[in-house]
Amino acid sequence: MAANDLEDMQRRVQLLEDERDIGDVFSRYSHTIDYGRQEEWADCFTEDGVFDVFTVDGRKVHKEHGRGELFRYLGGKKLPPQRYDKHVLAAPLIDVKGSTAKAQSYFIMFSSVAGSAPFIGVYGRYKDTLVKEGGRWYLKERLAEVERTPAR
Amino acid sequence: MTATIPLTEEALAVRLRALEDERGILRTLHRYSHCMDYGLTKEWSECFAPDGVFDVKDLSGKRFHRENNRKELAAYLASKKVPPERYDKHIVAAPLIEVKGNTATATSYFVAIGAGAKALEIHVYGRYEDTMVKTGGEWLIKERIATVEGRMIH
Numbered sequence: 001m002a003a004n005d006l007e008d009m010q011r012r013v014q015l016l017e018d019e020r021d022i023g024d025v026f027s028r029y030s031h032t033i034d035y036g037r038q039e040e041w042a043d044c045f046t047e048d049g050v051f052d053v054f055t056v057d058g059r060k061v062h063k064e065h066g067r068g069e070l071f072r073y074l075g076g077k078k079l080p081p082q083r084y085d086k087h088v089l090a091a092p093l094i095d096v097k098g099s100t101a102k103a104q105s106y107f108i109m110f111s112s113v114a115g116s117a118p119f120i121g122v123y124g125r126y127k128d129t130l131v132k133e134g135g136r137w138y139l140k141e142r143l144a145e146v147e148r149t150p151a152r
Numbered sequence: 153m154t155a156t157i158p159l160t161e162e163a164l165a166v167r168l169r170a171l172e173d174e175r176g177i178l179r180t181l182h183r184y185s186h187c188m189d190y191g192l193t194k195e196w197s198e199c200f201a202p203d204g205v206f207d208v209k210d211l212s213g214k215r216f217h218r219e220n221n222r223k224e225l226a227a228y229l230a231s232k233k234v235p236p237e238r239y240d241k242h243i244v245a246a247p248l249i250e251v252k253g254n255t256a257t258a259t260s261y262f263v264a265i266g267a268g269a270k271a272l273e274i275h276v277y278g279r280y281e282d283t284m285v286k287t288g289g290e291w292l293i294k295e296r297i298a299t300v301e302g303r304m305i306h
Contacts, residue, residue, distance in 0.1 A: 006161060009168055016171055056236065090243040091182040104186065106241050108265060120272035123241055123265055147239040148267040 018096045018137070022103060022130055025137050030087040036079035042070040046131060046138040053144040056124070061146060078113070085121065086110040099132040100140075107144065122149045173251045176291045177258060177284055184293070185242040191234025197225040198292075201285055205295040216300070241265045244280065254286040255294075262298065276303045 025044055032041035045051065051070060053061040064070045092105040104127055111121040124147040129140045180199055187196035200206065206225055208216040219225045247260040263277040278301040283294040 005165070009161070009165060012168055012172065016168075016175065019175070056239070090241070090245075091185045093179065093182055093186060106185070106243065108241060108243070120265060120274075123239075123272060147235075147241075148272055150271050 015096055018101065018132070019094050021137050022094050022096070022101055023092065025130070025139065026089045026092065026103075026105070029139070030089060033074060033087055034080075034085050036074060036077065038071045038074045041074050042067040044139055045070055045142075046133065046140050049139050050141045051139075051144070052142070053146065055146045061144075083111065083113045089126070101128075101130040101132075101137070103128040103130065119150070122146055124148070170251060173256065173286070173291070174249050176286075177249050177251070177256055178247060180284070180291045180293065181244045181247060181258065181260065181282075185244060188229060188242055189234070189240050191229065191232070193226045193229045196229050197222040200225055200296075201287065201292045201294045204293050206293075206298070207296070208298045208300065210300045210303075239267065240275070256284040256286075256291070258282040258284060268304070273304055274302075276300055278302070 029041065029044045031037075032044065042049075045067060048066055049070065050063070050065050051073070052063045055061065062073065064073045086109065088108045088110065090106040090108065092103055094101060094103045104125065106123070107126055108123040109121040110118055112118045125145045127143040127145065130137050131140045132138075184196065184199040186192070187199060197204075200222060203221050204225065206217075206219045206228070208218070210216070217228065219228050241264065243263045243265065245261040245263065247258055249256060249258045258280070259282070260280050261277065262280050264275045265272065266275045267273075278299045281297040281299070284291050285294045286292075
Protein backbone atom coordinates (compact mmCIF):
# COMPACT_ATOMS: atom_id res chain seq x y z
CA MET A 1 0.00 0.00 0.00
CA ALA A 2 1.45 3.36 -1.01
CA ALA A 3 2.15 6.16 1.45
CA ASN A 4 -0.66 8.27 0.04
CA ASP A 5 -3.12 5.49 1.02
CA LEU A 6 -2.04 5.94 4.62
CA GLU A 7 -2.49 9.67 4.25
CA ASP A 8 -5.94 9.07 2.79
CA MET A 9 -6.85 6.81 5.72
CA GLN A 10 -5.59 9.39 8.17
CA ARG A 11 -7.83 12.04 6.57
CA ARG A 12 -10.83 9.71 6.72
CA VAL A 13 -10.18 8.81 10.37
CA GLN A 14 -9.87 12.52 11.16
CA LEU A 15 -13.30 13.15 9.64
CA LEU A 16 -14.88 10.39 11.75
CA GLU A 17 -13.14 11.74 14.86
CA ASP A 18 -14.29 15.29 14.12
CA GLU A 19 -17.90 14.16 13.73
CA ARG A 20 -17.64 12.12 16.94
CA ASP A 21 -16.16 15.11 18.81
CA ILE A 22 -18.89 17.44 17.53
CA GLY A 23 -21.45 14.89 18.74
CA ASP A 24 -19.76 15.06 22.14
CA VAL A 25 -20.15 18.87 22.16
CA PHE A 26 -23.87 18.41 21.52
CA SER A 27 -24.18 15.93 24.40
CA ARG A 28 -22.12 18.12 26.74
CA TYR A 29 -24.31 21.11 25.82
CA SER A 30 -27.45 19.17 26.85
CA HIS A 31 -26.06 17.83 30.12
CA THR A 32 -24.68 21.20 31.21
CA ILE A 33 -27.79 23.24 30.31
CA ASP A 34 -30.17 20.73 31.92
CA TYR A 35 -28.25 20.62 35.20
CA GLY A 36 -27.39 24.33 35.32
CA ARG A 37 -23.62 24.01 34.98
CA GLN A 38 -23.24 27.59 33.77
CA GLU A 39 -19.52 27.78 33.21
CA GLU A 40 -19.29 24.44 31.42
CA TRP A 41 -22.31 25.26 29.29
CA ALA A 42 -20.89 28.65 28.26
CA ASP A 43 -17.64 26.82 27.50
CA CYS A 44 -19.42 24.77 24.81
CA PHE A 45 -19.34 28.05 22.84
CA THR A 46 -16.40 30.05 21.58
CA GLU A 47 -15.46 33.13 23.61
CA ASP A 48 -17.62 35.24 21.25
CA GLY A 49 -20.20 32.48 20.64
CA VAL A 50 -23.78 33.37 19.77
CA PHE A 51 -26.96 31.63 20.92
CA ASP A 52 -29.94 33.01 19.01
CA VAL A 53 -33.39 31.62 19.78
CA PHE A 54 -36.35 32.64 17.64
CA THR A 55 -39.67 31.25 16.44
CA VAL A 56 -40.33 30.02 12.91
CA ASP A 57 -42.43 33.13 12.28
CA GLY A 58 -39.42 35.31 13.10
CA ARG A 59 -40.22 36.37 16.68
CA LYS A 60 -37.08 36.78 18.79
CA VAL A 61 -37.09 34.75 22.02
CA HIS A 62 -33.64 35.65 23.32
CA LYS A 63 -30.09 36.11 22.07
CA GLU A 64 -26.77 35.89 23.89
CA HIS A 65 -23.45 37.05 22.55
CA GLY A 66 -20.29 35.90 24.31
CA ARG A 67 -19.64 33.54 27.22
CA GLY A 68 -20.46 36.21 29.81
CA GLU A 69 -24.01 36.65 28.49
CA LEU A 70 -24.40 32.89 28.06
CA PHE A 71 -23.34 32.30 31.67
CA ARG A 72 -25.88 34.86 32.93
CA TYR A 73 -28.66 33.47 30.74
CA LEU A 74 -28.38 30.01 32.25
CA GLY A 75 -28.12 31.54 35.72
CA GLY A 76 -31.62 32.95 35.24
CA LYS A 77 -33.26 29.62 34.37
CA LYS A 78 -35.22 27.26 36.61
CA LEU A 79 -33.10 24.19 37.19
CA PRO A 80 -33.09 20.93 39.16
CA PRO A 81 -34.55 20.22 41.65
CA GLN A 82 -37.31 22.74 40.75
CA ARG A 83 -37.46 21.69 37.15
CA TYR A 84 -35.97 18.81 35.20
CA ASP A 85 -35.52 19.35 31.48
CA LYS A 86 -33.98 17.05 28.90
CA HIS A 87 -32.70 18.70 25.74
CA VAL A 88 -32.60 15.80 23.31
CA LEU A 89 -30.74 16.38 20.07
CA ALA A 90 -31.65 14.10 17.18
CA ALA A 91 -30.95 13.54 13.49
CA PRO A 92 -27.65 15.46 13.36
CA LEU A 93 -26.39 16.22 9.86
CA ILE A 94 -22.79 17.35 10.29
CA ASP A 95 -20.59 18.72 7.50
CA VAL A 96 -16.96 19.24 8.44
CA LYS A 97 -14.62 21.38 6.35
CA GLY A 98 -11.19 21.52 7.93
CA SER A 99 -11.47 23.44 11.21
CA THR A 100 -15.04 24.61 10.68
CA ALA A 101 -18.28 22.72 10.46
CA LYS A 102 -21.97 23.24 9.86
CA ALA A 103 -24.59 21.09 11.53
CA GLN A 104 -28.33 20.88 11.36
CA SER A 105 -30.27 18.83 13.90
CA TYR A 106 -33.53 18.51 15.78
CA PHE A 107 -34.11 19.41 19.40
CA ILE A 108 -36.92 18.20 21.60
CA MET A 109 -37.17 19.24 25.22
CA PHE A 110 -38.89 16.94 27.67
CA SER A 111 -39.78 18.55 30.98
CA SER A 112 -41.20 18.01 34.41
CA VAL A 113 -41.85 20.99 36.68
CA ALA A 114 -42.22 20.56 40.44
CA GLY A 115 -42.99 16.88 40.06
CA SER A 116 -45.55 17.36 37.26
CA ALA A 117 -46.29 14.67 34.68
CA PRO A 118 -43.66 14.80 31.95
CA PHE A 119 -44.47 16.87 28.90
CA ILE A 120 -42.83 18.04 25.68
CA GLY A 121 -41.94 21.69 26.32
CA VAL A 122 -40.65 22.70 22.92
CA TYR A 123 -39.22 21.32 19.71
CA GLY A 124 -37.51 22.68 16.66
CA ARG A 125 -34.27 22.78 14.76
CA TYR A 126 -30.71 23.82 15.54
CA LYS A 127 -28.55 25.33 12.83
CA ASP A 128 -24.98 25.42 14.09
CA THR A 129 -21.64 26.78 13.02
CA LEU A 130 -18.72 25.16 14.82
CA VAL A 131 -15.02 25.84 14.91
CA LYS A 132 -12.06 23.78 16.10
CA GLU A 133 -9.68 25.68 18.33
CA GLY A 134 -6.72 24.06 20.07
CA GLY A 135 -7.93 20.62 19.00
CA ARG A 136 -11.40 21.11 20.49
CA TRP A 137 -14.73 21.88 18.81
CA TYR A 138 -16.88 24.81 19.97
CA LEU A 139 -20.19 26.29 18.94
CA LYS A 140 -19.49 29.56 17.15
CA GLU A 141 -23.18 30.15 16.53
CA ARG A 142 -26.27 28.20 17.45
CA LEU A 143 -29.50 29.32 15.79
CA ALA A 144 -32.41 27.63 17.56
CA GLU A 145 -35.55 27.75 15.49
CA VAL A 146 -38.52 27.07 17.76
CA GLU A 147 -41.23 25.37 15.75
CA ARG A 148 -43.76 24.49 18.39
CA THR A 149 -44.44 25.07 22.07
CA PRO A 150 -47.60 24.00 23.92
CA ALA A 151 -48.91 27.58 23.90
CA ARG A 152 -48.58 27.96 20.15
CA MET B 153 -6.55 -4.81 20.41
CA THR B 154 -6.46 -8.60 20.28
CA ALA B 155 -3.51 -10.45 18.80
CA THR B 156 -5.80 -12.17 16.26
CA ILE B 157 -6.38 -8.93 14.32
CA PRO B 158 -3.49 -8.36 11.93
CA LEU B 159 -2.03 -4.88 12.09
CA THR B 160 -1.73 -4.21 8.41
CA GLU B 161 -2.76 -1.27 6.28
CA GLU B 162 -5.21 -3.52 4.45
CA ALA B 163 -6.85 -4.65 7.70
CA LEU B 164 -7.08 -1.04 8.90
CA ALA B 165 -8.66 -0.04 5.59
CA VAL B 166 -11.36 -2.71 6.03
CA ARG B 167 -12.14 -1.53 9.56
CA LEU B 168 -12.20 2.10 8.49
CA ARG B 169 -14.56 1.24 5.65
CA ALA B 170 -16.91 -0.52 8.10
CA LEU B 171 -17.07 2.62 10.28
CA GLU B 172 -17.65 4.82 7.22
CA ASP B 173 -20.44 2.53 6.00
CA GLU B 174 -22.25 2.72 9.33
CA ARG B 175 -21.79 6.46 9.37
CA GLY B 176 -23.13 6.72 5.80
CA ILE B 177 -26.19 4.64 6.68
CA LEU B 178 -26.92 6.74 9.77
CA ARG B 179 -26.63 9.88 7.71
CA THR B 180 -29.23 8.56 5.25
CA LEU B 181 -31.56 7.70 8.15
CA HIS B 182 -31.23 11.26 9.50
CA ARG B 183 -31.47 12.88 6.07
CA TYR B 184 -34.72 10.95 5.55
CA SER B 185 -36.17 12.68 8.64
CA HIS B 186 -35.11 16.19 7.62
CA CYS B 187 -36.38 15.76 4.07
CA MET B 188 -39.70 14.29 5.18
CA ASP B 189 -40.35 16.79 7.96
CA TYR B 190 -39.68 19.82 5.77
CA GLY B 191 -41.49 18.47 2.70
CA LEU B 192 -38.42 18.13 0.50
CA THR B 193 -40.25 15.78 -1.82
CA LYS B 194 -37.55 15.01 -4.36
CA GLU B 195 -34.72 14.77 -1.82
CA TRP B 196 -36.82 12.48 0.38
CA SER B 197 -37.63 10.12 -2.49
CA GLU B 198 -33.90 10.08 -3.30
CA CYS B 199 -33.13 8.67 0.15
CA PHE B 200 -34.57 5.51 -1.43
CA ALA B 201 -33.22 3.46 -4.32
CA PRO B 202 -35.07 4.17 -7.61
CA ASP B 203 -37.22 1.07 -6.96
CA GLY B 204 -37.28 1.65 -3.21
CA VAL B 205 -40.25 0.49 -1.17
CA PHE B 206 -41.89 2.21 1.79
CA ASP B 207 -44.39 -0.10 3.46
CA VAL B 208 -46.30 1.13 6.52
CA LYS B 209 -48.39 -1.32 8.53
CA ASP B 210 -49.80 -1.78 11.99
CA LEU B 211 -49.03 -4.71 14.29
CA SER B 212 -51.90 -6.78 12.87
CA GLY B 213 -50.44 -6.42 9.39
CA LYS B 214 -53.07 -3.95 8.20
CA ARG B 215 -51.44 -1.67 5.67
CA PHE B 216 -51.70 2.12 5.94
CA HIS B 217 -49.92 2.76 2.67
CA ARG B 218 -47.18 1.41 0.42
CA GLU B 219 -45.03 3.11 -2.19
CA ASN B 220 -42.97 1.13 -4.71
CA ASN B 221 -40.63 3.63 -6.36
CA ARG B 222 -39.42 7.22 -6.19
CA LYS B 223 -42.35 8.59 -8.20
CA GLU B 224 -44.88 7.07 -5.80
CA LEU B 225 -42.78 8.17 -2.84
CA ALA B 226 -42.66 11.77 -4.06
CA ALA B 227 -46.42 11.74 -4.65
CA TYR B 228 -46.97 10.40 -1.12
CA LEU B 229 -44.96 13.15 0.55
CA ALA B 230 -46.53 15.80 -1.69
CA SER B 231 -49.91 14.77 -0.26
CA LYS B 232 -48.79 15.39 3.35
CA LYS B 233 -49.12 18.60 5.35
CA VAL B 234 -45.66 20.11 5.82
CA PRO B 235 -44.20 23.42 7.17
CA PRO B 236 -45.34 26.08 7.64
CA GLU B 237 -48.75 24.41 7.91
CA ARG B 238 -47.56 21.59 10.11
CA TYR B 239 -44.26 20.81 11.88
CA ASP B 240 -43.48 17.18 12.69
CA LYS B 241 -40.30 15.58 13.93
CA HIS B 242 -39.44 12.02 12.93
CA ILE B 243 -36.80 10.74 15.30
CA VAL B 244 -34.81 7.55 14.77
CA ALA B 245 -33.31 5.87 17.83
CA ALA B 246 -31.44 2.70 18.77
CA PRO B 247 -30.23 1.81 15.25
CA LEU B 248 -28.83 -1.71 14.85
CA ILE B 249 -26.89 -1.78 11.59
CA GLU B 250 -25.44 -4.88 9.92
CA VAL B 251 -23.33 -4.25 6.83
CA LYS B 252 -22.51 -7.00 4.33
CA GLY B 253 -20.56 -5.59 1.42
CA ASN B 254 -22.79 -3.24 -0.54
CA THR B 255 -25.98 -4.18 1.26
CA ALA B 256 -27.04 -3.69 4.86
CA THR B 257 -29.94 -4.15 7.20
CA ALA B 258 -30.90 -1.69 9.90
CA THR B 259 -33.51 -2.04 12.60
CA SER B 260 -34.37 1.07 14.56
CA TYR B 261 -37.07 2.79 16.54
CA PHE B 262 -39.02 5.75 15.26
CA VAL B 263 -40.99 8.35 17.19
CA ALA B 264 -42.93 11.11 15.44
CA ILE B 265 -43.63 14.18 17.53
CA GLY B 266 -46.11 16.85 16.58
CA ALA B 267 -48.44 19.53 17.93
CA GLY B 268 -51.87 18.54 19.17
CA ALA B 269 -54.71 20.92 19.99
CA LYS B 270 -53.49 21.52 23.55
CA ALA B 271 -50.06 19.95 23.86
CA LEU B 272 -47.05 18.69 21.98
CA GLU B 273 -47.42 14.95 21.72
CA ILE B 274 -46.09 11.69 20.42
CA HIS B 275 -48.21 11.05 17.35
CA VAL B 276 -46.86 7.68 16.45
CA TYR B 277 -44.03 5.32 17.28
CA GLY B 278 -42.81 1.95 16.19
CA ARG B 279 -39.98 0.23 14.40
CA TYR B 280 -38.26 0.57 11.07
CA GLU B 281 -36.83 -2.52 9.41
CA ASP B 282 -34.64 -1.33 6.57
CA THR B 283 -32.74 -2.95 3.78
CA MET B 284 -30.08 -0.62 2.41
CA VAL B 285 -27.95 -0.68 -0.72
CA LYS B 286 -24.78 1.21 -1.51
CA THR B 287 -25.01 2.88 -4.89
CA GLY B 288 -22.34 5.21 -6.24
CA GLY B 289 -20.79 5.46 -2.77
CA GLU B 290 -24.09 6.48 -1.18
CA TRP B 291 -26.31 4.35 1.04
CA LEU B 292 -29.95 4.27 -0.05
CA ILE B 293 -33.06 2.62 1.37
CA LYS B 294 -34.06 -0.36 -0.75
CA GLU B 295 -36.98 -1.25 1.51
CA ARG B 296 -38.34 0.37 4.64
CA ILE B 297 -40.95 -1.58 6.55
CA ALA B 298 -42.45 0.70 9.18
CA THR B 299 -44.48 -1.10 11.81
CA VAL B 300 -46.67 1.25 13.81
CA GLU B 301 -46.90 0.09 17.41
CA GLY B 302 -48.62 3.07 19.01
CA ARG B 303 -50.62 5.88 17.48
CA MET B 304 -52.42 8.96 18.82
CA ILE B 305 -56.05 8.84 17.78
CA HIS B 306 -57.96 12.13 17.94
